[in-house]
Amino acid sequence: MRLTLKLTLGILLGVALTLVVNSVLSAKRAREQFEKNLEQDHLVLARALAVDIIAEARDRGEAGARKLVDNLNAQRGSIDIAVVRAAEVPADVGRRLDDDGVSQAFVGAGDAERLVTRLALPHTPLVLTLSESTAPHNRGARAAQVRRTVIAVVGLGGSALLAFLFGFFVVGRPVRALVDKARRVGGGDLAGPLPTSRSDELGLLAAELNAMCERLAAARAELMRAADERIAAVQQLRHADRASTLGLLAAGLAHELGTPLHVVAGRARLIAEGG
Numbered sequence: 001m002r003l004t005l006k007l008t009l010g011i012l013l014g015v016a017l018t019l020v021v022n023s024v025l026s027a028k029r030a031r032e033q034f035e036k037n038l039e040q041d042h043l044v045l046a047r048a049l050a051v052d053i054i055a056e057a058r059d060r061g062e063a064g065a066r067k068l069v070d071n072l073n074a075q076r077g078s079i080d081i082a083v084v085r086a087a088e089v090p091a092d093v094g095r096r097l098d099d100d101g102v103s104q105a106f107v108g109a110g111d112a113e114r115l116v117t118r119l120a121l122p123h124t125p126l127v128l129t130l131s132e133s134t135a136p137h138n139r140g141a142r143a144a145q146v147r148r149t150v151i152a153v154v155g156l157g158g159s160a161l162l163a164f165l166f167g168f169f170v171v172g173r174p175v176r177a178l179v180d181k182a183r184r185v186g187g188g189d190l191a192g193p194l195p196t197s198r199s200d201e202l203g204l205l206a207a208e209l210n211a212m213c214e215r216l217a218a219a220r221a222e223l224m225r226a227a228d229e230r231i232a233a234v235q236q237l238r239h240a241d242r243a244s245t246l247g248l249l250a251a252g253l254a255h256e257l258g259t260p261l262h263v264v265a266g267r268a269r270l271i272a273e274g275g
Contacts, residue, residue, distance in 0.1 A: 007171060011163040012156060019152040027145060034137055035115075039104050042117040042130050045079070046102075050121055050128055053083065057124045065126060080131040086120065089127050111135040174202045181209055190217045 049072065057065035065083055072081050101120030108114055117130040181194055190213040194206040 005164075005167075007167040008160060008163040012160045015159045016152075016156055019155065023145070023148050023152065026148070027141065030141065030144075034134075034141075035106065038115050038132070038134070038137075039117070042079075042104065042115060042132070043102065043119075046117055046119040046128055046130055049081065050119055053126070053128060054121050054124060057121070057126060062124075062126065065124075078132060078136075080129075082129045082131075083121070083126045084129060085125050086127050087125070089118065106134070111138060113138065171202070174198065174206070178202070178205060178209065181206075185209075185213060185216070190214075190220070 053065050053068055056068045060067075062083075069081050069083050101122070103118040104115065106113055106115050111133075113134045115130075115132050115134060119128045119130075121128055177194055181192070184190075184192065193210040193213065196203055196207040196210065198206070
């Protein structure tokens with residue numbers, strides 16, 4: 001089970017890292033695309049409005065241009081449109097105006113962030129300014145991030161479950177069977193071969209363990225046979241030794257008894273002959 005848990009945690013960590021990196025990169029790409037599209041929309045709108053404002057300024061002067069801008073503001077609630085004199089533009093912004101007389105920048109942070117686009121109006125002392133809040137997009141981006149997070153959590157949970165089941169059935173159970181077999185072998189039980197239907201490394205290990213048990217069983221049988229033969233030989237040697245000992249004892253007794261008997265017999269013959 002420990003190996004299964006380690007595999008599960010490893011897979012889970014890899015999936016989590018992948019999801020986090022993908023989420024961050026997706027959010028970054030979405031933000032970059034949004035900024036690019038918003039800047040392009042502002043530029044197109046500014047140049048379209050510039051034509052009418054320049055014509056109005058030429059025909060009715062600066063006051064006419066400002067009145068036209070007021071009417072445009074009433075029609076476009078999400079974008080604030082204004083015209084100011086070029087001299088009223090901050091110096092740092094004026095330096096950012098490119099060759100086409102355009103300056104675009106995101107100012108502020110969070111829901112207070114806005115895209116400010118400035119376009120110098122040719123042949124007039126005026127600069128057209130468009131300002132739009134990015135708060136609606138930021139709220140949508142946060143909602144999308146929440147959805148991605150929920151999906152990621154569900155994906156992590158599903159991945160963890162699948163990894164655990166995969167590890168349990170593919171790794172955990174076979175390893176447990178191998179451990180149990182090794183313990184039985186250590187206790188002297190060489191019976192009960194493991195299944196070798198798997199074609200992976202665990203199946204190869206089970207086959208080798210079975211072969212080892214067969215060799216150990218054969219070696220043990222050979223040792224028992226040799227031990228039986230040695231015991232029989234020892235018993236035969238002991239029997240022969242006992243027989244030899246008895247023979248020596250009998251010979252000794254015969255010798256010890258034979259000498260006095262010969263003496264007695266000789267004396268008896270002498271007595272008989274003398275008598």
